[in-house]
Structure formats: structure tokens, C-alpha cells
Amino acid sequence: MPQTVPTIALAPLGSLDSDIIVAIAQKTQQVFGMQTETVSLLKDVAFAYDPSRDQYNSTAILDALASNAEPARYRKIVAITDVDLFIPILTFVYGEAQLNGIACIISTRRLSQDLSVIASRPDYLQRIVKEAIHELGHTFSLRHCKDPSCIMHYCRTIRDVDRKSEELCRYCKILLSDEMSVLGEDRPQR
Numbered sequence: 001m002p003q004t005v006p007t008i009a010l011a012p013l014g015s016l017d018s019d020i021i022v023a024i025a026q027k028t029q030q031v032f033g034m035q036t037e038t039v040s041l042l043k044d045v046a047f048a049y050d051p052s053r054d055q056y057n058s059t060a061i062l063d064a065l066a067s068n069a070e071p072a073r074y075r076k077i078v079a080i081t082d083v084d085l086f087i088p089i090l091t092f093v094y095g096e097a098q099l100n101g102i103a104c105i106i107s108t109r110r111l112s113q114d115l116s117v118i119a120s121r122p123d124y125l126q127r128i129v130k131e132a133i134h135e136l137g138h139t140f141s142l143r144h145c146k147d148p149s150c151i152m153h154y155c156r157t158i159r160d161v162d163r164k165s166e167e168l169c170r171y172c173k174i175l176l177s178d179e180m181s182v183l184g185e186d187r188p189q190r
Contacts, residue, residue: 005034005035006034006035006075007034007035007036007037007073007074007075008028008032008034008035008036008037008074008075008076008077008078008136009036009037009038009039009041009069009073009074009076009077009078010024010025010028010036010037010038010039010078010080011038011039011040011041011042011065011077011078011079011080012038012040012079012080012081013042013044013045013061013079013080013081013083013105014044014045014081014082014083015082016080016082016108019121019125020080020108020125020128021038021080023125023128023129024036024078024080024128024129024132025038027129027132027133027166028078028132028133028136031133031136031167031168031176032136032140032176032180033180034075037074039074041065041068041069041077041079042061042064042065042068042079045061045064045081045083047060047064048060048061048064050086053086054084055083055084055085055086055092056081056083056084056085056086057085057086057087057088058085058086058087058093058095058096058105058107059087059096061079061081061085061105062079062096062097062098062101062103062104062105065077065079065102065103065105066098066101066102066103069102069103071102074102075102075183076102076103076104076136076139076140077102077103077104078104078105078106078132078135078136079103079104079105079106080105080106080107080108080128080132081105081106081107081108081109082107082108082109083107083109084107084109084110085105085107085109092110093107094106094107094110094111094131094155094161095107095131095132095134095135096135097135097136097137097138097139098138098139099138099139099141099143100138100139100140100141101139102139103139104132104135104136104138104139105135106128106131106132106135108124108128110158111124111127111128111131111158111161112124113158114158123162126166127158127161127162129166130151130161130164130166131161133151133166134151134152134155137151137152137168137172137176140176140179140180141175141179142168142172142175142176142179145169145171145172147169147171147172148160148163148164149163149164149165149169150164150165150167150168150169150171150172151164151165151166151167151168151172152168152169152172
């Protein structure tokens with residue numbers, strides 16, 4: 001029986017520019033050492049819409065993604081959407097993940113905040129990539145980090161997102177390496 005290569009599914013929900021998926025794929029492969037594949041796992045997210053908030057419940061979307069996942073094929077799933085996400089205890093979220101689970105989701109909706117229309121695309125893409133890697137880190141059991149430059153640092157504002165780097169701190173790299181060993185994955189040493 002052929003051995004499957006561990007793959008992370010990138011699951012756009014709705015219409016997204018291809019450069020978003022490419023940027024996330026490149027950084028995902030760099031940080032986690034796994035190949036990516038773009039797949040469609042949900043037709044739409046209307047089921048998660050809350051009219052009283054005019055937002056979408058990210059936890060409901062994660063549950064649907066996890067139930068549609070092919071665990072034998074995909075190690076993890078990163079869903080990307082442009083709808084505004086929330087969890088009941090917060091006004092909004094940039095993303096959410098199942099800690100040590102299979103699925104995470106990010107929203108691009110609020111990541112363009114405070115960016116000028118001219119020459120803002122690289123900053124916008126960087127924010128999206130940071131949030132995707134952050135949420136994916138949670139699926140690999142990484143928790144919020146106290147180091148404000150670490151990609152796993154909790155962000156309350158868009159300025160916090162801008163301040164942190166696109167990299168894991170030394171401590172979080174060790175934790176990820178340990179988690180990958182438990183999963184039987186080899187991760188490139190950096």
C-alpha cells in the first residue's frame with residue numbers, strides 16, 4: 001500500500017484572489033514542511049450566518065469543515081473566507097482553530113483595515129499569511145505565545161498583527177518540532 005504524503009488542505013470559501021492562496025501555500029510549506037493542496041470542502045457558509053450580528057459563526061464553520069475532512073488525505077485544513085467571523089464571546093475574530101484538531105479558518109474581511117488602496121497589497125497579503133500560519137499553529141497544539149514578535153502571539157488589534165513577525169519564536173519552533181515528532185512527521189530544521 002503506498003504511503004500518503006502529509007498534506008495541508010487550503011480551502012477557499014467563496015471567491016478569493018489566487019495570490020492569497022499562493023502566499024498562504026508558500027509560507028505553510030516553509031513553516032510546517034508539508035505540501036499543500038487547494039480543495040473545495042464547503043459550497044457556502046450561509047448555515048453559519050447570524051442575522052442579529054450580521055456575521056458568521058466561525059465555530060459552526062469549523063465543525064462543518066471537520067466533518068467534511070478526509071483525515072487520511074489531509075493532515076490539516078486551512079479555510080479562507082472574506083465573510084466577517086465571530087465567536088459568541090468576542091465582537092469579531094480574524095480566525096479560529098480547533099486546538100490540536102484538524103481545521104482552522106481565517107477571514108480576510110478585517111485584515112485590510114487601515115491600509116491605503118495604493119501599494120497596500122503586500123501588507124494585506126502579509127496580514128493574511130500571518131493569520132493563516134497562526135491559526136494553523138493552533139491545530140498543531142501551539143498556544144498563544146508571550147513573545148510579541150512570535151507569529152503565535154495573540155492579537156487584539158490589527159496593529160498587533162502588523163507588529164508580530166511571520167516566524168515562530170525559538171520556543172514555539174521547539175514545541176512544533178516536538179508535536180511533529182509525536183505525529184510522525186519530519187519537519188525541516190531551520
